[in-house]
Amino acid sequence: MKTKDPVLKAMVLEFQKQRDYxxxxxxxxxxxxxxxxxxxxxxxxxxxxxxxxENFEVSPTAEVTMECNPDDLNxxxxxxxxxxxxxxxxxxxxxxxDEDLKLxxxxxKANEATRCVREAQSAGFDNITIDLIYAIPNLSQEAWIKNVxxxxxLGVQHVSSYCLTFExxxxxxxxxxAGSMHQVExxxxxxxxxxxxxxxxxxxxxxxxxxxFARKGYESKHNSAYWNNTTYLGIGPSAHSFNGNSRQxxxxxxxxxxxxxxxxxxxxxxxxxxxAAQFNExxxxxxxxxxxxxxxxxxxxxxxxxASANVELIQGMHDRKEVIFAGDQMSxxxxxxxxxxxxxxxxxxxxS
Amino acid sequence: MKNTRNFCIIAxxxxxxxxxxxxxxxxxxxxxxxxxxxxxxxDMDIERERGITIKSHAIQMKHxxxxxxxxxNLIDTPxxxxxxxxxxxxxxxxxxxxxxxxxxxxxxxQTISNLYLAIEHDLEIIPILNKMDLDSANPEEVTDQIVDxxxxxxxxxxxxxxxTGMGVDxxxxxxxHRIKAPVGDPNGQLQAMVFDSVxxxxxxxxxxxxxxxxxLKKGDRIKFINTEREYYADEIxxxxxxxxxxxxxxxxxxxxxxxxxxxxxEIKVGDTLTLSNDPCKTAIKGFEDVKPMVFAGIYPVxxxxxxxxxxxxxxxxxxxxxxxxxxxxxAALGFGFRCGFLGMLHMEIIQERLEREFxxxxxxxxxxxxxxxxxxxxxxxELHNPSDMPNPSSMxxxxxxxxxxxxxxxxxxxxxxxxxxxxxxGELKNQVYLTSNRVxxxxxxxxxxxxxxxxxxxxxxxxxxASFDYFTxxxxxxxxxxxxxxxxxxxxxxxxxxxxxDHAFDLGKRICLKLKQLIPRQQFMIALQASIGAKIIAxxxxxxxxxxxxxxxxxxxxxxxxxLLEKQKKGKKRMRQVGxxxxxxxxFLAVLKLND
Ligand SMILES: Nc1nc2c(ncn2[C@@H]2O[C@H](COP(=O)(O)OP(=O)(O)OP(=O)(O)O)[C@@H](O)[C@H]2O)c(=O)[nH]1
Ligand SMILES: [Mg+2]
Numbered sequence: 001m002k003t004k005d006p007v008l009k010a011m012v013l014e015f016q017k018q019r020d021y022x023x024x025x026x027x028x029x030x031x032x033x034x035x036x037x038x039x040x041x042x043x044x045x046x047x048x049x050x051x052x053x054e055n056f057e058v059s060p061t062a063e064v065t066m067e068c069n070p071d072d073l074n075x076x077x078x079x080x081x082x083x084x085x086x087x088x089x090x091x092x093x094x095x096x097x098d099e100d101l102k103l104x105x106x107x108x109k110a111n112e113a114t115r116c117v118r119e120a121q122s123a124g125f126d127n128i129t130i131d132l133i134y135a136i137p138n139l140s141q142e143a144w145i146k147n148v149x150x151x152x153x154l155g156v157q158h159v160s161s162y163c164l165t166f167e168x169x170x171x172x173x174x175x176x177x178a179g180s181m182h183q184v185e186x187x188x189x190x191x192x193x194x195x196x197x198x199x200x201x202x203x204x205x206x207x208x209x210x211x212x213f214a215r216k217g218y219e220s221k222h223n224s225a226y227w228n229n230t231t232y233l234g235i236g237p238s239a240h241s242f243n244g245n246s247r248q249x250x251x252x253x254x255x256x257x258x259x260x261x262x263x264x265x266x267x268x269x270x271x272x273x274x275x276a277a278q279f280n281e282x283x284x285x286x287x288x289x290x291x292x293x294x295x296x297x298x299x300x301x302x303x304x305x306x307a308s309a310n311v312e313l314i315q316g317m318h319d320r321k322e323v324i325f326a327g328d329q330m331s332x333x334x335x336x337x338x339x340x341x342x343x344x345x346x347x348x349x350x351x352s
Numbered sequence: 353m354k355n356t357r358n359f360c361i362i363a364x365x366x367x368x369x370x371x372x373x374x375x376x377x378x379x380x381x382x383x384x385x386x387x388x389x390x391x392x393x394x395d396m397d398i399e400r401e402r403g404i405t406i407k408s409h410a411i412q413m414k415h416x417x418x419x420x421x422x423x424x425n426l427i428d429t430p431x432x433x434x435x436x437x438x439x440x441x442x443x444x445x446x447x448x449x450x451x452x453x454x455x456x457x458x459x460x461x462q463t464i465s466n467l468y469l470a471i472e473h474d475l476e477i478i479p480i481l482n483k484m485d486l487d488s489a490n491p492e493e494v495t496d497q498i499v500d501x502x503x504x505x506x507x508x509x510x511x512x513x514x515x516t517g518m519g520v521d522x523x524x525x526x527x528x529h530r531i532k533a534p535v536g537d538p539n540g541q542l543q544a545m546v547f548d549s550v551x552x553x554x555x556x557x558x559x560x561x562x563x564x565x566x567x568l569k570k571g572d573r574i575k576f577i578n579t580e581r582e583y584y585a586d587e588i589x590x591x592x593x594x595x596x597x598x599x600x601x602x603x604x605x606x607x608x609x610x611x612x613x614x615x616x617x618e619i620k621v622g623d624t625l626t627l628s629n630d631p632c633k634t635a636i637k638g639f640e641d642v643k644p645m646v647f648a649g650i651y652p653v654x655x656x657x658x659x660x661x662x663x664x665x666x667x668x669x670x671x672x673x674x675x676x677x678x679x680x681x682x683a684a685l686g687f688g689f690r691c692g693f694l695g696m697l698h699m700e701i702i703q704e705r706l707e708r709e710f711x712x713x714x715x716x717x718x719x720x721x722x723x724x725x726x727x728x729x730x731x732x733x734e735l736h737n738p739s740d741m742p743n744p745s746s747m748x749x750x751x752x753x754x755x756x757x758x759x760x761x762x763x764x765x766x767x768x769x770x771x772x773x774x775x776x777x778g779e780l781k782n783q784v785y786l787t788s789n790r791v792x793x794x795x796x797x798x799x800x801x802x803x804x805x806x807x808x809x810x811x812x813x814x815x816x817x818a819s820f821d822y823f824t825x826x827x828x829x830x831x832x833x834x835x836x837x838x839x840x841x842x843x844x845x846x847x848x849x850x851x852x853x854d855h856a857f858d859l860g861k862r863i864c865l866k867l868k869q870l871i872p873r874q875q876f877m878i879a880l881q882a883s884i885g886a887k888i889i890a891x892x893x894x895x896x897x898x899x900x901x902x903x904x905x906x907x908x909x910x911x912x913x914x915x916l917l918e919k920q921k922k923g924k925k926r927m928r929q930v931g932x933x934x935x936x937x938x939x940f941l942a943v944l945k946l947n948d
Contacts, residue, residue, distance in 0.1 A: 161903070162904060163903045165902075186897060187898055190898040190899045193899070210901055210903070210905070211903045211904060226910065240908040241907075242907070242910075247910070271911060277911075280914050281911075284910070284917060320875070337901065338901060339875075339899065339901060341901045341913075341917060342897075342900040342901075342920075345917035345918070345920045346924075348921045350918060350922055
C-alpha cells in the first residue's frame with residue numbers, strides 16, 4: 001500500500017470488502033465529494049482510482065467528477081486532475097458577490113470564482129458544474145439576476161442551485177432565532193428560484209431536477225442515479241450506499257472509521273427498506289425530476305395503480321396546474337416542482 | 353359466606369391505594385413474585401404511563417387465619433375527582449373500606465368526599481396511615497386529623513407502608529375481624545348487581561357483578577331485569593389475576609359472567625341479574641345517573657368513520673359508565689357526538705382510549721359546561737353547546753352553573769389560593785383552620801372557570817399542598833358572550849365558546865395567536881378572526897406556502913428526507929378539512945392550551 005494516511009488505507013480496504021456490493025455491475029460514474037477531496041494529492045487520488053478499478057469494472061466512458069473549492073484550484077492542480085482522468089468538475093462557487101460569500105463563511109473571493117472556471121476551461125475541462133445559492137439575506141432580485149447571468153456568461157455546462165436554509169443548530173439558525181438575521185420570505189425565495197429557471201432556460205440550460213440544470217447531454221449521470229433507484233456504493237467516512245433494498249451509512253468520524261478497519265469492526269449502519277419505504281423513495285426522488293415517475297413501473301414493481309388510488313389528489317393537482325401526464329409518465333410542472341416534497345408526501349404509503 | 357369479605361380501598365389521589373393493594377396481593381399469595389410489579393392492578397397502558405388509577409379493579413384473594421380460609425374481594429379505586437363515579441359503584445359492592453391517608457400529606461379533599469360516600473353506604477371504615485416510611489411522615493398530627501374526621505379511637509388507625517410492607521398483617525386482621533361478612537340468602541332467588549363491564553373483542557361483553565342473594569351456576573338461563581334480555585351463562589367465575597372460571601357462585605361473592613353477547617347496548621351497568629325461570633321480585637336500586645360537568649363534541653377525523661365511532665363509544669361506555677353521549681352535527685365537522693364528561697382529565701382519557709383501544713382518530717371540540725338560556729318569551733333552553741345559543745336579540749339572559757369548592761391548603765399558601773380563586777370569579781364563603789397550619793376555604797365559583805385549568809393552577813400556586821373538591825350548587829345569571837372563530841370569513845362552530853365578557857377580548861386575541869401556531873401554512877392565505885356577534889375583536893393571518901421542497905436530495909439525504917415526509921403525512925392524516933383548510937386535531941382544543 002502506497003499511503004500512510006489511515007483513512008485512505010481504510011478506504012482501499014473498504015473497496016476490497018465491498019467488491020460484490022454492486023453485483024459486479026459496470027461502474028458508470030465515480031464521484032469524489034463530501035468535504036474537500038480536491039485537497040488530496042495526485043498520488044492519493046490515483047490510489048483511490050486504482051482501488052476502484054482493481055475491484056470493479058469501470059466503464060471507459062465513466063463520468064468521473066471531482067468536487068472542488070475555487071481557492072484549491074490553480075493551473076497546476078487542474079492539469080494534475082486532467083492527467084488523472086477526472087472529466088467533470090463541480091466547483092463550489094455559491095455566489096459571485098463578496099458580501100454573500102463572507103456571510104456564508106466561504107474562504108474564496110468572487111474574483112477567484114470567475115478565475116478558476118476560466119482556468120479549468122483552459123485546462124481542457126468541458127464539463128463543469130457550479131452551484132449557486134439563492135434566498136441569501138440582503139441578496140436583492142437584481143443582484144441575483146446578475147449572479148445567474150454571470151454563471152451563464154462563463155459558459156458552464158451544468159448548474160446546481162440551492163436555497164439557503166436556516167436549520168436550528170447552525171450559526172444561521174442561531175442568528176435567526178436571536179433576531180439578528182431575517183430569513184428570506186417564502187415569496188421572495190420562490191421568485192428568485194423561478195427567475196433562475198427562466199433565465200437558464202433562455203440560455204439553453206434546462207432544469208432536469210428540482211435543483212439541477214444542464215445543457216443537453218450534460219445532465220449528471222451521478223446525481224441522476226440517486227433519483228432512478230440505481231444502486232451505488234459510497235466509500236469513506238460517512239459515505240452512503242444503496243443496493244436496492246437496503247441503505248447503509250458509514251461512521252462519520254475519520255478516526256473511528258479507520259479504526260474500525262484496523263480492528264476488523266463493523267464500519268456502517270444499515271437500514272432494510274420495506275416495500276412501502278422503497279415505494280415512497282421512488283415517488284419522492286422521481287417527482288423531483290422533470291421526467292417524473294413511471295406509472296407502469298409502479299404497477300410492475302409495487303402492484304399499485306397510483307392514478308386510480310389517488311383520484312382526488314390528482315384532480316386537485318391538475319386543477320392547480322401542478323401535474324402533467326404523458327402516457328404512463330407522470331411529472332410535475334414548474335409550479336408543481338416548487339411543492340415537490342409536499343406532493344410526494346401526499347402519495348406516500350404509511351405503514352402503521 | 354361467613355368467610356367472605358368485600359372491601360374497597362379509597363383515598364385521595366396518590367395516597368398509595370394501588371401500592372398497598374400490591375402488598376395485600378403479595379402477602380396473600382394471589383400474585384407470584386414474578387408477576388408482581390408496582391401498582392399491579394393498574395393494568396391499562398394509560399394508567400401505567402400516567403401513574404394514576406383510572407378504573408376500579410376488583411380482585412379476589414384467599415387468606416388463612418385462625419385455621420379458617422377466607423375469601424377477600426378487594427376493589428382498588430381511583431383517587432382523582434373525575435373518576436369518583438368508579439368509587440361510588442365499587443362502594444355499592446362492598447361492606448368495608450380501607451381509608452388510606454398519606455402520613456406526610458394528611459387529610460385532603462377527596463379523602464373526605466370518598467369517606468362520605470362510604471359512610472352513606474354504611475361501610476365499615478378501616479383508617480390506614482400510609483407511607484409511614486417517609487421521613488416527612490407526621491403520624492401524630494395526621495392520626496389526630498383522622499380521629500377528628502371519623503370519630504374513631506386513635507388505636508383503630510393502622511400505621512402502614514406500601515413500600516416496606518409495614519402494617520399489612522394488621523390490615524388483613526382488621527379486614528377479617530372488623531368488616532362484616534356479607535348478608536344475603538344463598539338459597540333465595542338470584543339477585544346480583546352489575547357494577548361494571550368490559551368489551552372483549554374475542555369473548556364479547558364481560559359483566560362484573562356482586563351477588564346479593566341466591567346462586568348462579570354455569571349454564572343457567574339468566575335474565576337482566578331492566579333490559580329484559582335473557583341469555584345463557586356460558587362462563588362464570590371469579591376475578592383473580594385474570595378470569596378464573598367456576599361452576600357456581602353464591603350470595604356475597606363478586607364475579608364475572610360471559611354470555612357471548614357482543615352488542616354493547618344489551619348490557620347496562622347498574623342492572624340486576626337474575627334467573628329466567630325463578631326471577632327475583634325486585635331489582636336492586638341501580639346507580640344514580642351521572643351528572644356530566646363538561647361537554648364537548650367528539651368527531652371522527654375521517655367522516656366515513658362515524659358509525660364506527662358510534663360503536664366504539666358504545667363499547668367504551670360499557671367500561672366507563674360515566675361517559676354519556678348523543679349524536680349531534682356541526683356545520684364545520686359534520687356528524688359526531690356531544691359527550692358529557694366528569695372533568696377535563698376524563699375527557700382526555702376518553703379521547704385517548706378511543707384512539708388506543710378502538711383505533712379511532714377523533715377531534716375533540718372546545719369543551720363547555722351546560723348553560724341555561726332564558727328567551728324573552730319566558731322559556732328556558734338548556735345549552736350543552738355554544739352553537740345552540742338562541743339569537744341574542746330574542747334572549748333575555750343566560751345563567752351558568754356555580755359550584756361550592758372546598759379547598760384544603762397549608763396556611764402559607766392561602767394568599768396565593770385566594771388570588772387564584774378570585775381571578776376565577778370565585779367568592780369566598782368560609783375559612784376554617786382545621787389545625788394551626790391547615791386551612792379549609794369554601795368558595796362559590798362558576799363551574800366553567802373551574803373545569804379547565806383550575807386544578808393544575810391550584811397545584812402550582814400551592815406547590816402541591818392544596819387539594820380541592822366541589823359539588824354543584826345552582827345556576828346564576830352571568831354576563832356571557834359567544835366568541836366565534838372564523839377561518840377565511842367562515843365561522844367554525846366547533847371553535848365557538850361562551851366566555852365571560854370581561855375575558856373575551858384577551859381570549860379572542862390569544863386564541864387567534866394560538867391557532868396561528870397550530871394550523872400549518874397552506875397553499876393559500878388563511879385569515880383567522882375572533883368575533884363577538886358581528887364585531888371582529890382579533891385577527892391574524894397565516895401566509896401561503898408557495899414553495900415546499902428541499903433543495904438537495906442525494907445519497908445520504910434520501911432516507912432522512914423520506915422519514916421526514918412520512919411523518920408529515922402521518923400528521924396530515926390527523927387533520928380535518930374545514931372548508932378548504934386542513935386543521936390539525938389539536939387546534940380544536942387551542943383554547944385549553946393558551947398557556948403552553
Ligand atoms: N414512600 C412511599 N411511597 C409510596 C407508598 N405508597 C405509595 N407510594 C408512592 O406514591 C405514589 C402513588 O402511589 P399509588 O399506589 O399509585 O397511589 P394511588 O392512591 O393508587 O393513586 P391513584 O390511584 O391515582 O389515586 C407512587 O409513586 C408510589 O410509589 C409508601 O408507602 N411509601
Ligand atoms: Mg391507584
